[in-house]
Amino acid sequence: MDSPLSIIVVEDHHALLEMTVAALRDQGHHVLGVDCAEALDDEVATRAVDLLVVDINLPDEDGL
Numbered sequence: 001m002d003s004p005l006s007i008i009v010v011e012d013h014h015a016l017l018e019m020t021v022a023a024l025r026d027q028g029h030h031v032l033g034v035d036c037a038e039a040l041d042d043e044v045a046t047r048a049v050d051l052l053v054v055d056i057n058l059p060d061e062d063g064l
Contacts, residue, residue, distance in 0.1 A: 004028045005029045006030045006050045007029050007032070007051045007053065008033075008043055008051075008052050009032070010033075010037060010040045010054045011033070011035065013055075037061040
């Protein structure tokens with residue numbers, strides 16, 4: 001891999017969030033996991049992100 005990506009994973013199912021974050025980190029990427037769309041809004045306002053992995057069926061706000 002040339003350079004690691006900065007990735008944010010948004011998933012409200014805790015175990016799936018942990019597994020996805022761990023798998024991406026194992027590939028050498030910088031990964032942050034959050035459990036709601038509101039937390040995503042806060043994070044993208046303060047950092048550069050290369051890739052978002054977003055659950056479409058989030059509570060309170062859909063992933064689209």
